[in-house]
Amino acid sequence: MDLTYKKKNFYEEANKGEIKKCFEFAEGYKDFINSAKTEREACEIIVEMAKKEGFKEYKFGDKILPHEKRYFVNRGKSVVLFRVNEKLENGLRILGAHIDSPRIDLKSNPMYEDNGFCFLKTQYYGGIKKYQWTTVPLSLHGVVVRRDGTSVKVSIGESENEPVFYINDLLPHLGQAQMTKTGDKIISGEQLNLVFGGMSSDDKDVKEKIKQNVLKILNEKYNITEEDFLSAELSAVPAMKARDVGLDRAFIAGYGHDDRSCAYPAVKALFEASDNSMAILVDKEEIGSEGTTGMKCKVYEDLLEEICKNFKANTRLVRANSKCLSADVESCYDPNFSDVFEPRNSAIISHGVAISKFSGTRGKSSGSDASAELVGIVRKIFSDNNITWQTADLGKVDGGGGGTIAKYVASLNIDTLDVGVPVISMHAPYELISKADLYSAYLAFKAFVCE
Numbered sequence: 001m002d003l004t005y006k007k008k009n010f011y012e013e014a015n016k017g018e019i020k021k022c023f024e025f026a027e028g029y030k031d032f033i034n035s036a037k038t039e040r041e042a043c044e045i046i047v048e049m050a051k052k053e054g055f056k057e058y059k060f061g062d063k064i065l066p067h068e069k070r071y072f073v074n075r076g077k078s079v080v081l082f083r084v085n086e087k088l089e090n091g092l093r094i095l096g097a098h099i100d101s102p103r104i105d106l107k108s109n110p111m112y113e114d115n116g117f118c119f120l121k122t123q124y125y126g127g128i129k130k131y132q133w134t135t136v137p138l139s140l141h142g143v144v145v146r147r148d149g150t151s152v153k154v155s156i157g158e159s160e161n162e163p164v165f166y167i168n169d170l171l172p173h174l175g176q177a178q179m180t181k182t183g184d185k186i187i188s189g190e191q192l193n194l195v196f197g198g199m200s201s202d203d204k205d206v207k208e209k210i211k212q213n214v215l216k217i218l219n220e221k222y223n224i225t226e227e228d229f230l231s232a233e234l235s236a237v238p239a240m241k242a243r244d245v246g247l248d249r250a251f252i253a254g255y256g257h258d259d260r261s262c263a264y265p266a267v268k269a270l271f272e273a274s275d276n277s278m279a280i281l282v283d284k285e286e287i288g289s290e291g292t293t294g295m296k297c298k299v300y301e302d303l304l305e306e307i308c309k310n311f312k313a314n315t316r317l318v319r320a321n322s323k324c325l326s327a328d329v330e331s332c333y334d335p336n337f338s339d340v341f342e343p344r345n346s347a348i349i350s351h352g353v354a355i356s357k358f359s360g361t362r363g364k365s366s367g368s369d370a371s372a373e374l375v376g377i378v379r380k381i382f383s384d385n386n387i388t389w390q391t392a393d394l395g396k397v398d399g400g401g402g403g404t405i406a407k408y409v410a411s412l413n414i415d416t417l418d419v420g421v422p423v424i425s426m427h428a429p430y431e432l433i434s435k436a437d438l439y440s441a442y443l444a445f446k447a448f449v450c451e
Contacts, residue, residue: 007348007351007352007390008351008352008388008390009348009350009351009388009436010022010350010351010352010388010434010436010437010439010440011250011350011436013388014388014436021439022435022436022438022439023249023435025268025435025438025439025442026252026435026438026439028264028268029242029252029261029264029265029438030241030242030252030254032045032260032264033242033254033255033256033257033260033261033264034241034242034254036099036256036260037139037141037158037237037255037256038100038103038141038142038235038237039077039078039099039100039283039293040076040077040141040142040143040233041141042099042260042263042281043073043076043077043078043079043099043281044076046071046079046081046099046263046267046281047071047073047079049267049271050069050071050079050081050267050271051071053069053271054069055069055070055071055081056068056069056070056071057070057071057072057073058070058071058072058082059072060302060303060306061306063310064084064307064310064311066084066085066086066275066311067083067085067275068083068084069081069082069083070082070083072303074292074293074297074299074300075292075293077099077100077283077293078099078280078281078282078283078293079281080278080279080280080281080300080303081267081270081278081279081281082277082278082279082307083270083273083275083276083277084275084276084278084307084311085275085276085311086311087275087276088276088307088308088311088313088318089313089314089317089318089321090276090321091276091318091320091321091322091323092276092277092278092318092322092323093273093274093276093277093278093322093323093324093448093449093451094277094278094279094280094322094323094324094325094409094414095266095269095270095277095278095279095280095324095325095327095445095448095449096266096279096280096282096295096324096325096326096327096405096406096409096416097259097262097263097266097279097280097281097282097326097327097328098259098263098281098282098283098284098285098286098289098295098328098405099259099260099263099281099282099283100125100126100283100284100285100286101126101237101255101256101258101259101260101286102124102125102126102127102128102258102286102427103124103125103126103235103236103237104122104123104124104125104133104138104167104192104194104235104236104237105122105123105124105125105233105234105235105236106120106121106122106123106142106194106229106232106234106235106236107120107121107122107123108229108230108232109121109229109230110122110194110229111196111211111214111215111226111229112208112211113208113209113210113211116198116210117195117196117197117198117210118195118196118197118198118210118211118213118214119193119194119195119196120165120193120194120196121190121193122192122193122194122236123189124189124192125235125286125287126286126287126427127286127427128427129183129184129427129428130184130186130187130188130189130191130192131169131183131186131187132428132429133167133187133192133429134167134168134169134187134192135166135167135168135169136166136167136238136240136429136430137157137164137165137166137238137239137240138157138164138165138166138167138194138236138237138238138239139155139156139157139158139162139164139165139236139237139238139239140154140155140156140157140165140194140234140235140236141154141155141234141235141237142154142232142233142234142235143232143233143234144222144224144228144229144231144232144234145228145231145232146223146224146228146231147225147227147228147231152222152223152224154222154234157239158239164239165194165195165196165236166194166195167191167192167193167194167195167236168191168193168195169187194236196214197210197211197213197214197217198210199213200213201213201216237255237256238255238429238430240254240255240429240430241254242254242255245432249435250350250434250435250436251349251432251433251434251435252432252433252434252435252438253430253431253432254430254431255429255430255431256431257329257421257423257426257431257432257433258328258329258423258426258427258431259285259327259328259329259420261329261420261421261423261433261438261441262327262328262329262420262421262441263281263327265327265421265438265439265441265442265445266279266281266327266445267279267281268442268445268446269442269445269446269448269449269450270445270449272446272449272450273446273449273450274449274450274451277449280295280300282294282295282300282405285328285404285405289405289408295405295408295409296408301412304318304319304412316413319412319413319414320413320414322414322415323374323377323414323415323416323417324406324409324410324414324415324416324417325378325416325417325418325419325444325445325448326368326404326405326406326409326416326417326418326419326420327419327420327441327445328404328405328406328418328420329420329421329422329423329426330347330354330356330392330394330418330420330421330422330423331346331347331392331394331395331422331423331426332346332347332348332349332422332423332424332433333346333347333348333349333422334424340395340396340399340400341395341396342393342395342396342397345391345392345393346392346393346395347390347392347422348390348422349422349424349434349437350434350436350437351388351390351422351436351437352387352388352389352390352436352437352440352444353382353387353388353389353390353419353420353421353437353440353441353443353444354389354390354391354392354419354420354421354422354437355375355378355379355389355390355391355392355417355418355419356391356392356393356394356417356418356419356420357369357370357375357391357417357418358370358393359394359401359402359403359404359406359407359418360401360402360403361400361401361402362397362398362401365401366401366403366407367401367403367406367407368403368404368406368407368410368416368418370406370415370416370417370418371415373415374415374416374417375417378417378419378448381447381448381451382444382447384447385443385444385447387440387443387444387447388436388440389440389444392422404418406418419441419444419445420441421433421437421438421441422434422437
C-alpha cells in the first residue's frame with residue numbers, strides 16, 4: 001500500500017485509445033472557441049448544440065415533464081441547461097461556468113479621426129495586461145441596436161478575406177522612456193485605440209474625410225450611423241484561430257480558454273447526464289459576476305424556484321441537498337515564472353483537471369472555501385471513475401489571488417467546489433492549455449453529473 005501522494009501525468013497513464021479520444025475531443029473544442037468569441041456567440045452556439053441533443057426552450061411558466069431536457073436563455077448572454085424529475089428534493093448536480101472572457105470593448109461614442117487614422121476609443125473588459133493587446137490582429141464582434149429599435153449582428157475580421165483591426169505600440173527606437181515604466185503603465189487604457197480606417201472620402205464638403213469614408217462603409221454594410229454606436233455592444237477580440245502547440249500537438253493555444261475550456265466540457269457532460277442535473281453558463285464573471293446576466297442576478301435563483309414549483313418540491317430542501325462544481329480555470333505552474341508559485345500546491349500541466357478547495361486573496365478573503373466533506377465526495381467520484389485530477393492553489397499565499405462564481409452559488413446554501421482546467425498565460429490574447437487537462441475536465445464533469 002502506497003502511503004504517499006503523487007500527481008499523475010495523463011499522457012503517462014493513458015493508453016493510445018484514451019489519447020486518441022482526448023485529441024478528438026480537442027478538435028470539437030477548437031471549433032467551439034473559434035466560433036464563440038463573445039458570450040453572445042457562445043450562448044447561441046450552446047443553444048444550437050442543445051437543440052441537436054433534444055433540448056427544448058423553457059420560459060417562466062412553462063410546464064416541465066419528468067426527464068425532459070430543457071434550456072433557458074437569459075438575455076442572449078447566458079444559458080442554463082437542465083433535466084429533472086420528481087425526486088428533485090434529493091438535490092441537483094450542478095456545473096457552473098462562465099462564457100465571457102477578457103477583451104477590448106468600444107466606448108459609447110468611439111469614433112474619431114487623427115492625422116491619417118480613423119480610431120475607435122475603447123474600454124478594456126476584465127483583468128488584462130494592456131500591453132499584450134497591442135500589435136495583434138483583432139476582430140470586431142457584437143450587436144448594434146439602431147435608432148428604430150432593430151438590431152444587427154456584427155462580425156468583422158474572422159474570415160481570411162476580411163480586414164482585421166489593430167492597436168498601435170511605440171517603436172523600440174523611441175521607447176526608452178516607455179520601457180522605464182511599470183508593466184501596468186507601459187500602455188495606458190486611453191492608448192488602447194483601435195485602428196479602424198485610413199482612406200479619405202471624396203466628399204469635399206466634409207472635414208473629417210477618413211471618418212466619413214468609414215461611416216459610409218458601415219452604413220452600406222450594416223445600415224447603421226455613428227449615432228447607433230450609442231446603443232451598441234461591440235468588442236475587439238483576437239482574430240487568431242486556435243492552434244495545436246508543440247511537435248506532438250499536446251497543447252492548444254487560443255483566445256478564451258478562460259473559461260470556455262470549462263464551459264464546453266460542462267455542456268458536453270450535461271448532454272450525457274442523469275436526471276436532476278444542471279449546467280449554468282453565465283456572463284460577467286470577469287468583472288465580478290455583476291448585472292442581469294452575471295451569477296449575482298436573481299434570475300438563476302428564480303429559475304430554480306420555478307423548477308421546484310413545477311414538481312411541488314421544497315426549494316430550500318433542493319438547494320440544501322444540491323452540489324455544484326464551479327467549473328473555472330486554474331492557474332498552471334509555469335517553470336519560466338516559478339518564483340510566484342508554490343510547486344507542491346500548484347496545478348501542473350497535463351496532470352489533469354484541478355480541484356481548488358478555496359479561492360480568494362491572501363487570507364482566503366472574498367473567496368469560497370469548500371468543506372472537507374464535499375472535497376471527499378468529489379475526490380471519490382473522480383477516483384472511482386479513473387479521472388486524472390490534481391489539487392491546486394492560485395499561487396503563493398501573498399502573491400495575489402482571484403475568485404470565481406463559487407461564492408455566489410455557495411451563498412444559496414449549495415455546497416460548491418472549484419474544479420477546472422489549468423491555464424498558462426491566463427487573460428492574455430492567446431492562452432495555452434493541455435489537451436489532456438481539457439479532456440480530463442470533461443470526464444470529471446460527466447462523472448459528477450452521471451453519478
